[in-house]
Amino acid sequence: MQVRRDARLSDLTTLAVGGPIDRLVEVGTSAELVAAVQEADEAGRPMLVLGGGSNVVAPDEGWPGDVVLVRSQGIERSGSALTVQAGHDWDELVAFTVENQLAGAEALSGIPGSTGATPIQNVGAYGQEVAQTITAVRVWDRAEKSERTLAPADCGFAYRDSRLKREPGRFVVLEVTFELHPGAESRPVTYAELARTLGVEIGATAPLSDVRRVVLELRRGKGMVWDPADPDSRSAGSFFTNPIVAADRAVDGCPNWPAGDGLVKLSAAWLVQHAGFGRGTRDGNVGTSSRHSLALTTEDGATAAELLAFADRIVATAREQFGVTLEREPTAVRP
Known part of the structure; x- marks a missing residue:
């Protein structure tokens, strides 16, 4: 766990806005994440958990307490199930699923940010969303001061929404478990632009690598793949x-x-x-x-x-x- 007092939110968010941070606490494991949250809560300091900073408009006045920067890494595989640490880069995870012939996340290629943020927003694109594959979300519940494992029904997933988003600040995501589909072919393609670019009919499948390649091309064409030079x-x-x-x-x-x-x-x-x-x-x-x-x-x-x-x-x-x-x-x- 590292603590800094010279950081700014603008350096940690893709929109590059936001003022100075009182205390930046960088954590590398879920245990460190829980400890950092508990420390801030017990001390009564305002606390903000930040992953990739790709879905945040940070305040100009900065943050008067602790910003906990989640950098936990790791993918644990059990058959077609993957349990992923909250700080793991999302697109790296999607690349892993494609390389290992696990379908269900290929259309979510190129989305910036961390894995732990995906269930909060119920991240989706090109006809897929994470709610279709999430089977469990392990969280620290700040209200109950305990670790919990939320099933999909507990998460209340909706279009770009979830219970985790509707109860802001309560749940800190520690890891997410996904159940994917073994095989070299994608899930049925339901998004018209993607199907058209792939040259397949709506409802058809395509090789996972082709779907990932085309989605990345489409996103880059719209400026929606994070690139400091773009x-x-x-x-x-x-x-x-x-x-x-x-x-x-x-x-x-x-x-x-x-x-x-x-x-x-x-x-x-x-x-x-x-x-x-x-x-x-x-x-x-x-x-x-x-x-x-x-x-x-x-x-x-x-x-x-x-x-x-x-x-x-x-x-x-x-x-x-x-x-x-x-x-x-x-x-x-x-x-």
Whole structure:
């Protein structure tokens, strides 16, 4: 466990905003993670757990207590089940599943961040989400002051949501267990853009390595693979979730997909673009990516306040024009 007092949140987040940290505590094991959380709680210091920093808008004023940086590593395999430490890089895990012919996460290639963050957000892309393969999440419950293992039903997974997200700060993820599908072929491809690029029909399969390669190509084309040399990747990925509305509230011209029970999912990217915030729209040091209107990016000198004000303008304009409220996907952290 290492403690520093010279760190800034802007250096630990992909949006590169955020002020100074009082105490940065870097942990390398789940035991160290629990100990760091307990120490902060017992001392009454504000505590923020941070993994890859890819889904966070960090506060300009910084953090007045402990930021616990999770760097635990390791994959334990038992047949087709993988138990993965919270700090393990997510894309490294996806690469491992493809190399070892385990299907179920291949379409989630290229997503930045740590494995421990994935059940909180129920991370998903290109027709897959982690809730489809997670069988257990081991956590430290700060309310009960004990370790617990949450089954999928306990996690309350929903579209880009979970109980862990709805009870912010309570659960600290220590490790995640996934049950995957042995074989060299992917799970059925359900996302139209991915199927089209692979040259397969919706519902068909493809070699795992092909799916990973194509997903990485698609994400890079949208600036959504983290690369310090790519200014379009200085983002939190998709900044807004696709709104789910009653079918009779679908917006004319906006792509939509069935979401069950008389609901449809609207394209947030279309709403952002048609609200007047197309690719490359800039406002000071923030704006939309030059390659994807759904990603908001920052430049040197940007602040969290500037970014959130720009996002609020998008939300207000889309609501006024289309009667639909866009919801932010990344978490705006407050001390």
